[in-house]
Amino acid sequence: MKEAYIAVDIGASSGRLMKSNYELDDRITLEEVHRFKNGFSQKDGHDRWEINRLIEEIINGLEKVKQSGIEKCYVGIDTWAVDYCLIDKHGCLKEAPISYRDDRTKGAVQEFTRHYSLEKLYEKTGIQIQPFNTIFQLLAEDQQKLREAHQLLLIPDYIGYVFTGKAVTEKTNASTMQLLNPESKNWDGELLKLVGLREEQLPPLVEAGTVLGTLLQEKFPTRDLPEATFITVATHDTASAVIGTPGCGENWAYISSGTWSLLGIETTLFNVSRQAFFENYTNEWGAHNTIRFLKNIMGMWLIQEVARMQKYQYSYAELAEQAAAAPGFQQFIDVNDPVFLNPDNMIEALQSYCRNTNQKVPETAGELARCIYDNLALCYAVELEKMEGLTGTGEKINKLHIVGGGANNLFLNQLTANAAGIPVEAGPGEATAIGNILMQMIATGIFNNLEEARKVIQKSFDFSIHQPEPFDNQIIEAYKSMIEGAKK
Numbered sequence: 001m002k003e004a005y006i007a008v009d010i011g012a013s014s015g016r017l018m019k020s021n022y023e024l025d026d027r028i029t030l031e032e033v034h035r036f037k038n039g040f041s042q043k044d045g046h047d048r049w050e051i052n053r054l055i056e057e058i059i060n061g062l063e064k065v066k067q068s069g070i071e072k073c074y075v076g077i078d079t080w081a082v083d084y085c086l087i088d089k090h091g092c093l094k095e096a097p098i099s100y101r102d103d104r105t106k107g108a109v110q111e112f113t114r115h116y117s118l119e120k121l122y123e124k125t126g127i128q129i130q131p132f133n134t135i136f137q138l139l140a141e142d143q144q145k146l147r148e149a150h151q152l153l154l155i156p157d158y159i160g161y162v163f164t165g166k167a168v169t170e171k172t173n174a175s176t177m178q179l180l181n182p183e184s185k186n187w188d189g190e191l192l193k194l195v196g197l198r199e200e201q202l203p204p205l206v207e208a209g210t211v212l213g214t215l216l217q218e219k220f221p222t223r224d225l226p227e228a229t230f231i232t233v234a235t236h237d238t239a240s241a242v243i244g245t246p247g248c249g250e251n252w253a254y255i256s257s258g259t260w261s262l263l264g265i266e267t268t269l270f271n272v273s274r275q276a277f278f279e280n281y282t283n284e285w286g287a288h289n290t291i292r293f294l295k296n297i298m299g300m301w302l303i304q305e306v307a308r309m310q311k312y313q314y315s316y317a318e319l320a321e322q323a324a325a326a327p328g329f330q331q332f333i334d335v336n337d338p339v340f341l342n343p344d345n346m347i348e349a350l351q352s353y354c355r356n357t358n359q360k361v362p363e364t365a366g367e368l369a370r371c372i373y374d375n376l377a378l379c380y381a382v383e384l385e386k387m388e389g390l391t392g393t394g395e396k397i398n399k400l401h402i403v404g405g406g407a408n409n410l411f412l413n414q415l416t417a418n419a420a421g422i423p424v425e426a427g428p429g430e431a432t433a434i435g436n437i438l439m440q441m442i443a444t445g446i447f448n449n450l451e452e453a454r455k456v457i458q459k460s461f462d463f464s465i466h467q468p469e470p471f472d473n474q475i476i477e478a479y480k481s482m483i484e485g486a487k488k
Contacts, residue, residue: 003444004073006033006065006228007436008058008159011237012080012259013304014038015054017061018433019068022446027460028437030430033068034061040099047103047342048096051085051155055162059223062215066226073226074444075163075215076233076436077156078240080259081176082134085158086149087167093158094149100132101342108136115194119277124188126270126283127178130296131338134177138195152201156235163230164213167203170232172239174205175285182270182283208234208287209443233439234287237432238262238294243287243450244428244435245401246457252399253384255416256431257406259301261376263383264294265391276390287439288450293391295383298335300406302372305346306365314365320411322366323373329475331359331371332482335379357486377415378479384420400424403431410464417466419476427463434461 007018017034036057040047065073086094098104109118109131118129127133138146153161154173161167174180179197181188187199215228234240241256247266256262270283271293284292303319314322331354343349350368354361362371380400388397400422402413407426417424428434438453447453 004065004070005437005440006062006073006075007233007433007440008061008075008077009237009240009430009433009436010038010054010077010079010156011432012038015057016433017058017065018430018437019065019070020434020437022441026456028434028441028456029460030434030437033064036060040101043096047099047101049083049099049155051093051097051158055159058159058163059220059225062225062228063223066224070226073228074440075228075230076440077159077230078233078235078237078432078436079156079159081154081173081236081238082132082137083155084134084137085153085155086145087151087153087158087161088148089150091150091165094145097155097158098137100137103342104140105131105136108140112136112139119274121178121191122277123272124181124191125178126182126272127176128280128282128296130280135179135191135195138197141196143196146196149201151203152197153203154235157203157232160212160230160232163215163219163228165216166213168206168210168212168232169203170208170210170235171205172208172234172285172287173236176236180285206232208232208239209439211443231440231443233436236284239284239286239292240435240439241403241432242266242292242435243438243453244431244433244457245403246425246428246454246463247399247401248451248454248458250399251395251397252401253387253397254401254403255380255406257299257402257404257409258432259299259304261297261299261380261406262292262294263297263380263387264292265387265397267291267293267391271390273390279386279390281387281390290450293387295387296336297376297379297383298340299376302335302340302346302350302376303369305343306350306368306372309345309347310365316409319365319369320373320409322364323369324411326364326366326370328370329374330367331362331375332378332479333371333375334483334486335372335375337486357482359482373409373412373415375479376412377419378476380416381419381421381476382480384422398422402426403428405429407431407464410466413464413466414469417468418471421468421471423468424466425463426466428457428461
């Protein structure tokens with residue numbers, strides 16, 4: 001029987017188990033085994049993830065894997081970044097982990113600057129300043145709980161620990177904590193001390209592609225599970241998505257388009273220049289000694305929340321159709337404005353922003369969707385231009401790969417191609433799961449390196465190509481002007 005590979009891929013709004021095999025014609029298959037919802041809820045005064053339910057859903061998915069006839073498999077886990085679990089000396093979870101969207105970090109960046117320069121922090125870590133970064137979460141953490149914790153585990157590492165009993169800290173995800181030093185390739189003692197964390201509380205750092213251990217069947221005596229070997233893949237979902245991006249040869253950039261839109265390039269050099277700091281670009285560690293030089297953009301979160309506020313009256317496809325029928329570029333908004341991070345009502349937040357900046361207020365579902373998609377496309381175009389300047393090579397990016405769930409939005413893909421003035425290749429939609437699986441396959445010897453693995457993506461999955469159409473550059477200039485004015 002062929003070796004089976006299982007990707008456990010959990011994002012901020014949903015999770016899935018995807019099954020894959022390597023075929024003799026140099027293709028990989030991908031099949032969804034189990035899908036489930038994810039989200040946070042208020043408990044004990046904070047927005048917390050239901051981590052135990054996520055683990056139960058993974059068990060349910062693994063049972064389905066066994067029921068499909070698979071006795072043995074490899075498993076890799078990826079999730080969102082920055083959030084963590086505190087573990088006691090008995091190896092038990094102290095409390096449900098707090099979401100990065102919780103308001104406990106409000107004011108944490110300002111508090112941090114009383115002790116340390118943000119520019120120095122950026123020079124030391126290469127990571128953008130975001131109030132939800134782990135370093136600021138730790139600053140806002142209950143210090144007694146932090147001192148009493150035996151270990152701190154990032155979300156995917158905690159899940160792997162539950163299934164194998166082995167505790168590690170995978171590097172691609174660890175870099176988002178803003179506590180790693182690129183020069184030493186290790187934890188920065190000065191920053192750990194500043195937030196009250198001891199290095200012995202952090203499990204050993206490991207590279208993506210490290211074998212973690214085997215499933216402890218005795219922990220789940222009532223469940224019929226396959227014999228599973230867990231591999232620590234690139235556990236940050238963006239790192240896995242970039243592995244699953246079929247960029248090859250050309251001077252390409254990517255957008256990992258989901259709840260967040262992560263726009264960047266793959267490189268081997270850190271860029272901690274003053275301009276990169278000012279523009280809030282980040283240098284996250286990738287698999288195989290690569291760097292993800294990228295910009296965090298609020299992404300599909302805005303349309304997800306609009307759909308939720310409308311009680312999912314329209315599907316995302318229907319919202320895109322209504323957006324296409326609505327007049328374009330009626331509003332300019334800064335999609336990264338903090339008011340959109342976790343509002344009680346996204347529709348009211350969008351409308352208030354437009355009202356406060358003396359712009360036409362979007363009212364209908366189509367107008368709201370068009371406002372979001374127009375401004376995402378404009379933001380992507382402007383950030384691509386900035387990124388070209390920040391690299392300092394003078395080379396133009398000549399192709400943009402959009403992967404992840406947002407790759408299915410043909411309307412937004414075309415808007416992006418038009419605004420950016422370059423071809424967009426959209427797909428695969430399940431790039432994160434694919435990258436997770438490719439990392440497992442590299443670890444087990446099917447592929448020798450990332451380049452070899454990525455060539456298989458082109459053979460195995462479908463894509464849509466969007467050539468740029470004529471676009472009025474005055475729209476981009478008006479957008480830039482409005483955004484700068486709103487910031488002031």
